Amino acid sequence: MSLFKKLFGKKEEIKPETALTDRPEEGIVSAKIVESIEDGKDEKKQAILEEVSEPLSKVLDKEEGITSEKLEESIQVREDEKEEVIGAPKQGFIKKLFSGLTKTRDTLLKGVDEVLGAFKQIDEDLYEELEEALIMADFGVDTTLHIMEELRSYVKAHKISEPSALKEALQTIITEMIMAQPEDLMVQEGPTVVLVIGVNGAGKTTSIGKLAHLLKQNDKKVLLAAADTFRAAAINQLQVWADRAGVDLIKHEEGSDAAAVVFDAIAAAKSRKVDVLICDTAGRLQNKVNLMKELEKISRIIEKEYPEAKKEILIVLDATTGQNALQQVKLFKEVANINGIILTKLDGTAKGGAIVGIYSTFQVPVKYIGVGEKIDDLQPFDSEAFAKALFKNN
Numbered sequence: 001m002s003l004f005k006k007l008f009g010k011k012e013e014i015k016p017e018t019a020l021t022d023r024p025e026e027g028i029v030s031a032k033i034v035e036s037i038e039d040g041k042d043e044k045k046q047a048i049l050e051e052v053s054e055p056l057s058k059v060l061d062k063e064e065g066i067t068s069e070k071l072e073e074s075i076q077v078r079e080d081e082k083e084e085v086i087g088a089p090k091q092g093f094i095k096k097l098f099s100g101l102t103k104t105r106d107t108l109l110k111g112v113d114e115v116l117g118a119f120k121q122i123d124e125d126l127y128e129e130l131e132e133a134l135i136m137a138d139f140g141v142d143t144t145l146h147i148m149e150e151l152r153s154y155v156k157a158h159k160i161s162e163p164s165a166l167k168e169a170l171q172t173i174i175t176e177m178i179m180a181q182p183e184d185l186m187v188q189e190g191p192t193v194v195l196v197i198g199v200n201g202a203g204k205t206t207s208i209g210k211l212a213h214l215l216k217q218n219d220k221k222v223l224l225a226a227a228d229t230f231r232a233a234a235i236n237q238l239q240v241w242a243d244r245a246g247v248d249l250i251k252h253e254e255g256s257d258a259a260a261v262v263f264d265a266i267a268a269a270k271s272r273k274v275d276v277l278i279c280d281t282a283g284r285l286q287n288k289v290n291l292m293k294e295l296e297k298i299s300r301i302i303e304k305e306y307p308e309a310k311k312e313i314l315i316v317l318d319a320t321t322g323q324n325a326l327q328q329v330k331l332f333k334e335v336a337n338i339n340g341i342i343l344t345k346l347d348g349t350a351k352g353g354a355i356v357g358i359y360s361t362f363q364v365p366v367k368y369i370g371v372g373e374k375i376d377d378l379q380p381f382d383s384e385a386f387a388k389a390l391f392k393n394n
């Protein structure tokens, strides 16, 4: 039996990860507003906040297929509108991507080359060893099986008999998979509210700062909202990034109602004629119930107060966690309608192969990638550049 079968013969299981930080008790009183909205609408605001705070049972009833048992599972760690491309990746960035993917590329190419060099003909043993090489490069079981299936068909269709020809075939198949995701990825015309979720340490705050900078460089007026109110440090960290990016931040005190922050941020976004409001939301509440409840409440505020805005939910994933990051997409998809992924820390990871299967597995596109800790180290995902970086050194 091949190593692949020994290791992955059974279905993958979702492993509980780092426990999530506790959330203050529900019902905490909305704290003093540090930066208040331009016009005083406190009564209206209170009424709306109360209205959107539906009982949890009602919220849950709306979600099909999510049993309370499933919900109680601890969440891991955690037309005409014109499409507009926000800044194609810069040359320096593409270089960083190439160098960032060196470890992934080395693992992948070394593995594939070793297998292909060891066989004189294409047979089952060769396919099995290729499977292992892909698994080692963190492509994941399902994606690997899909690639192997495609490879077999490709070999038949193109009547390939030389093992060496399989490398190009693999490159073609993998490139097609990466490029399968839709191109219309960027922020659209008209006001947009972006909710950013992600587990502790994935790079959420950093990515929000970088995204604000990127959008601002592309002539968008950006406002940030500190709607992840759990830790004062998180709010302060977001303030640092807001200052770096030169954008305003709407924030309340630690422990305050996240929906109230979003309410104020919407009012500010409207009066300041902001193009993109980016909300740092809690992605790490204790469990799915709390997280879903919070996101639902924020979504209802947006629908009520800002119906004209387009809403995006982006999940921040740490590329260095490889297949584990994919599991997070699976879990978060159960609580939120995720539109896209921000993949961070692609600099220096050996697990970049995990990105190949994200779209085919979840139909959620990677929208932005992070390749460093600096403010301009986030760019829109260029699938073609990524595919090239995975196979070539320049």
Ligand SMILES: Nc1nc2c(ncn2[C@@H]2O[C@H](COP(=O)(O)OP(=O)(O)OP(=O)(O)O)[C@@H](O)[C@H]2O)c(=O)[nH]1
Residues within 6 Å of the ligand: 198, 199, 200, 201, 202, 203, 204, 205, 206, 207, 234, 237, 343, 344, 345, 346, 347, 369, 370, 371, 372, 373, 377
């Ligand atoms: N190398 C590298 N580091 C990154 C990248 N994005 C974020 N980081 C680093 O990852 C660490 C965590 O980033 P944060 O933005 O604080 O993560 P967070 O998800 O907001 O986490 P909490 O603050 O704990 O909620 C920081 O040290 C960042 O500098 C990236 O693309 N590349």
